[in-house]
Each structure stands twice: as structure tokens, then as C-alpha cells.
Amino acid sequence: MSIVIKGATVVSTYGQRQMDVRIVDEKIAAVGVDIATPADTIVDARGCYLLPGFIDAHTHMELNNGPGTASTADNFTTGTIAAVAKGTTAVIDMATPDRGHSLQECLATWNNLAAGKSSSDYSYHMSLIEWNSQLAAEIPKMAAQGITSFKMYMAYDNLRTTDAEIYAAMCEIKKVHGMLGIHCENGDLVNALQAQYLANGLTAPKYHALTRPNQLEAEAINRYLTIAALADLPVNIVHLSTRESLAVVRAARARGQKVYVETCPQYLLLDDHYYELPNFEGAKYVCSPPLRSQQDEQALWQALEQGEINTISTDHCDFNFHEQKFIGKDDFTKIPGGMPGVETRPELIYTAGVTTGKISVEQFVGLLSENIARQFGMYPQKGIIQVGSDADLVIWDPQQTGVISAQTQLQNVDYSAFEGFKTKGAARAVYLRGQQVAAQGQLLVGQQGKFIARHGSDYHLK
Ligand SMILES: [Zn+2]
Structure with a gap:
């Protein structure tokens, strides 16, 4: 052929x-x-x-949010149809083990979710939600099976580990030339602010953003990069969203540290005004980190232009507005977090970035494909x-034009975060x-x- x-x-x-x-x-x-x-x-x-086919290095295709919410609206079958139809030919999904279970079991679970169902090629970042000697021994076994990237969390009580555990994990990841990505927010302080707001009867979606302010991301990134410097490990920051965080990254790079930065279309194109929408519609935009100010958006675009951001992925993690997001109607902390995006990233970034002259088509290829392939160990098989x-x-x-709409999208979810975007x-x-x-x-x-x-x-x- x-x-x-x-x-x-x-x-x-x-x-x-x-x-x-x-x-x-x-x-x-x-x-x-x-x-x-x-x-x-x-x-x-x-x-x-x-x-080269676009690669989305941050998806949650079939995330089970636990009792009450059920799984994300998309699964591997529907989510990767939406991906590949618009040009994304590979995804790296976040695989998350259950507490007390092995990484090998988690890999088998994710293979069951994806194999024979995915319409794009796929791999996973293996999440480390706890740390012990058994998990340490599994890192080289994961690498031997082609899983060379890992994910950790500094927020969410059911997912986060201590700084010492992050350091220990980094030392093992370094041995296999692996790439670590961390969700950087100060989890203790998020918890404290949420409790304070709820105690004062402040329950609407907009308080989601106010309880996760910029400084909590920047502080966690600074701590993360301090630990990475001790371990001498090149690291990735997933979904960086604030100007304060960019300043932390610049300082680390100035000290000679290898730091790689991911951002997502929602932080480049949407801002925190969306949380003010009436009729609980602000819940559609509840994701963590939250949407930020227009100043942050501008800072991210400047960083893109200057090559300070390495990759754009989506953090695709969609829950239906009706039924699922409404679970948090009386308590913003119960709104399942995340939004759809795997389908729309190429058109959004090309339109907002390339047609406006903010980034070149070469940068577009790097941000959506080549840099991701290099960073995550699949270059030159992919990305070129x-x-x-x-x-x-x-x-x-x-030249082709279109309008993004929930009516016409392939993502299996009942809204689009970018409704009406030309x-x-x-x-x-x-x-x-x-x-x-x-x-x-x-x-x-x-x-x-x-x-x-x-x-x-x-x-x-x-
Ligand atoms: Zn994510």
C-alpha cells in the first residue's frame, strides 16, 4: 500500500x-x-x-470520579474518535492506580480501557499517589514496558504525596530517564480556603477559583523545582496557568535547571469571568487549576511567543453539565473538575495563535506534536x-473555517467550553x-x- x-x-x-x-x-x-x-x-x-499528527499528552479519557459522579462523559472509544477526527493521532492518558494496588495492576486496567477501543495511538503517564519500596521497584518494570513518564500530585488528599516521597520517586525516575509531571497546587491551603468559604455560606462555582489563587500554584511549583534540583531531574509542569508561576520557572532556568512547561487552551483562551455566568453555568468551567485573569492569559501568550512554554495539551476530563456538574449545585467543592478539549485544541491554537501571528506554524507543530514526542520518549517514531x-x-x-459548538462536536459531552468560537x-x-x-x-x-x-x-x- x-x-x-x-x-x-x-x-x-x-x-x-x-x-x-x-x-x-x-x-x-x-x-x-x-x-x-x-x-x-x-x-x-x-x-x-x-x-505531524498532533499528540495530546494530558487526557483523562475514562476517569472514574468515585461514587455519585460516575465516570467522565467520554471514554477511550468516544474521546479518541473526537481526537483523531480533528488531527490528534496520539494521546497520553493519566493512569491512576487505586491506593494499595500495584502499578502493574493499573497498567492492566488502562490497557483494558484502551485496547481495541482507541482510535488514536495511546500511552499513559503512570500516577504515583503513594510511595513505598514496592512501588519504587516497579518503576524500572514500567519503563521496560514502555511507560517512561509519571504523574504526581501536590493537591487532592486522595492523590497527593509528601515532598519527601516526591524526592524519593524522582530518584527512581531518574534512573530510567523518565519524565515526571506534577499537578502543582498547595493542597493544604486549598483545603483551608475551601473550608473557610463553605463555613461562610459561599457555595457558588466562582468560589472554586477564589479558593485556588495564583500564589498556591506558584508556591507549589517553587517547591517542586526545589525538590527536582536536589534530585537533579529534568521535570515537567503540567497545566501551568499563572504569571507568578512563569516567574518561578524563569528563576529556576536562570539557575540552570531543566524545566518543561505545559499549558492548556483553556488558560490561553478563557478567563475567570466565566465563573460569574448565571444559572450555575460557571460550573462548566470548574477545573483545577481554575481559569485565571486576563493578565495571566496575556502572560501565557507572551511566554508562548518567547518559547518559554514547551507543550500545549488539554487536560481533557469532561463531565456532563446536566447530571454530573449539577452534583455541586449547593457546594462548589463537589462539582466534578475538568472540561472537554481533546477535539478542539488544534483548531483553537491555530486560530488564536498562528492566524494572529502570535506563534509561527513551526512553533505550533512543536507545541502540539514534536516537543511532546521528544519530551515523552517517542521521537522520532512520532512528532516528525x-x-x-x-x-x-x-x-x-x-483556509477552512468553522464554529465550535456542542451541537456538532464529536466529544460525548453535553456542552462545549468554547461554544461559538470561530x-x-x-x-x-x-x-x-x-x-x-x-x-x-x-x-x-x-x-x-x-x-x-x-x-x-x-x-x-x-
Ligand atoms: Zn489532568
């Missing part, structure tokens, strides 16, 4: 050039000017960009259009390992996603 895609502008972080690309079976077989046809299929992609790489490709039409630029065709899986934003064939066995992070090199 061979396909030649002709005439598109091929983009990587290094630059762009009009070239043809030949796909043979699952791989890219040739990249060059005027590649000779014939092929089984010839695709005319003039006027379009050809981009070059000979030998998986043929995960997006023919991106920069987009410019969209995936015209999406290929996963050489097979065209989507056209014009709709799935053609599904459930062919494979587990990606990852190596250590490129960021341990040099």
Missing part, C-alpha cells in the same frame, strides 16, 4: 518547505521535491500544510515527518500509521489505535 501526498508545505520546528511525502504501509518512505509517482493513491495537497517515522500525518487546510484552519485529512482515518473532521475508520511503547525522555540527553 503506497500513498504519495503531493505539493503540501511540510512543517517541523526547523522550518517549512513544499515537498512530497511517500507513505508505504505504516511508515514514511520518502520525503522530497517531486517524488516520482506512481503510487496506489496520489493525494493533491497543494495549498495545505502537512503536519521524516523517513522511517510513523506515517501519522495531518493535511491542514489553513475557527480558521482545520484538518482536511488525517492519517494514522499510513491509513487515512478522518476526512473533513469526521472519522472514516476507528479503533485501530495501538499502544506506543516509549523510551526514556530525550531531555535527559546532553
Whole structure:
């Protein structure tokens, strides 16, 4: 099976050039000017960009929030259809073990959720919600099975560990050249503020944001980076959202520390005014960290322009507004946290970032694909259009326009956080390992996603 895609502008972080690309079976077989046809299929992609398939390194496709809420609205089946239809050909989901259970059991659970159901390729970050010698011994076993990234928490009482436990985990992760990402908020102080607000009868969604102020994120990031410096481990900060946090990162980098920063579309495009919406609609935007001020948004865009933010993923974790979010109608702390996003990231960031000139199309490719592949040990299999790489490709039409709406979305949830947002630029065709899986934003064939066995992070090199 061979396909030649002709005439598109091929983009990587290094630059762009009009070239043809030949796909043979699952791989890219040739990249060059005027590649000779014939092929089984010839695709005319003039006027379009050809981009490496986007990777979303932060999803919760099937998170069980415990009794009362039930699972997220999307699961691997529906969530990855939404992903791949719009150009995201790989996801790294957050796998979270139950307390007292092994990482190996958790890996088996997540494989059950994804295998045979996922329409994108997939892997997982393994969460460490406690720490002991058995878990330490499992880190190299995880790495041997292709799980080379880990997630920890500084907030949420059921998930967070102590600073000493984080340090101990870092020392083990370092041995396998793994990448750690931490949810950075000061959990003790979040708890204290929540109790204080509730005691004063302040129960509306807007108090979600007021009980998780900027400083609590910046303080936790500072502590995280202090621990990482002790362990001499390059680390990732997931969903960074404030200008104070950026200042902490800059100071650490100035000291020579390797720090990688993820942000998400909601922190770039939405602000805390959404919490004021009437009829409990503010609950749609309850996520942690919360939406921030317009000043924070601007600071994040500046950081993107200057290359201080390395990746944009979504933290896709969606609960239906009716039924699920309403559980917190009388108590904002009971609103299940998170919002949909895996479907809309490419169009949102292209529209708000590239068409406005804030970031280049090369930066766009880095933020949504190449940097993620390098950071999480799947480069050059993923994240680049070059000979030998998986043929995960997006023919991106920069002229195509659209409007984001819950009515038309593929995400299996009853609202969109970006309702009415006008987009410019969209995936015209999406290929996963050489097979065209989507056209014009709709799935053609599904459930062919494979587990990606990852190596250590490129960021341990040099
Ligand atoms: Zn998350």
C-alpha cells in the first residue's frame, strides 16, 4: 500500500518547505521535491500544510470520579474518535492506580480501557499517589514496558504525596530517564480556603477559583523545582496557568535547571469571568487549576511567543453539565473538575495563535506534536515527518473555517467550553500509521489505535 501526498508545505520546528511525502504501509518512505509517482493513491495537497499528527499528552479519557459522579462523559472509544477526527493521532492518558494496588495492576486496567477501543495511538503517564519500596521497584518494570513518564500530585488528599516521597520517586525516575509531571497546587491551603468559604455560606462555582489563587500554584511549583534540583531531574509542569508561576520557572532556568512547561487552551483562551455566568453555568468551567485573569492569559501568550512554554495539551476530563456538574449545585467543592478539549485544541491554537501571528506554524507543530514526542520518549517514531517515522500525518487546510459548538462536536459531552468560537484552519485529512482515518473532521475508520511503547525522555540527553 503506497500513498504519495503531493505539493503540501511540510512543517517541523526547523522550518517549512513544499515537498512530497511517500507513505508505504505504516511508515514514511520518502520525503522530497517531486517524488516520482506512481503510487496506489496520489493525494493533491497543494495549498495545505502537512503536519505531524498532533499528540495530546494530558487526557483523562475514562476517569472514574468515585461514587455519585460516575465516570467522565467520554471514554477511550468516544474521546479518541473526537481526537483523531480533528488531527490528534496520539494521546497520553493519566493512569491512576487505586491506593494499595500495584502499578502493574493499573497498567492492566488502562490497557483494558484502551485496547481495541482507541482510535488514536495511546500511552499513559503512570500516577504515583503513594510511595513505598514496592512501588519504587516497579518503576524500572514500567519503563521496560514502555511507560517512561509519571504523574504526581501536590493537591487532592486522595492523590497527593509528601515532598519527601516526591524526592524519593524522582530518584527512581531518574534512573530510567523518565519524565515526571506534577499537578502543582498547595493542597493544604486549598483545603483551608475551601473550608473557610463553605463555613461562610459561599457555595457558588466562582468560589472554586477564589479558593485556588495564583500564589498556591506558584508556591507549589517553587517547591517542586526545589525538590527536582536536589534530585537533579529534568521535570515537567503540567497545566501551568499563572504569571507568578512563569516567574518561578524563569528563576529556576536562570539557575540552570531543566524545566518543561505545559499549558492548556483553556488558560490561553478563557478567563475567570466565566465563573460569574448565571444559572450555575460557571460550573462548566470548574477545573483545577481554575481559569485565571486576563493578565495571566496575556502572560501565557507572551511566554508562548518567547518559547518559554514547551507543550500545549488539554487536560481533557469532561463531565456532563446536566447530571454530573449539577452534583455541586449547593457546594462548589463537589462539582466534578475538568472540561472537554481533546477535539478542539488544534483548531483553537491555530486560530488564536498562528492566524494572529502570535506563534509561527513551526512553533505550533512543536507545541502540539514534536516537543511532546521528544519530551515523552517517542521521537522520532512520532512528532516528525521524516523517513522511517510513523506515517501519522495531518493535511491542514489553513483556509477552512468553522464554529465550535456542542451541537456538532464529536466529544460525548453535553456542552462545549468554547461554544461559538470561530475557527480558521482545520484538518482536511488525517492519517494514522499510513491509513487515512478522518476526512473533513469526521472519522472514516476507528479503533485501530495501538499502544506506543516509549523510551526514556530525550531531555535527559546532553
Ligand atoms: Zn489532568
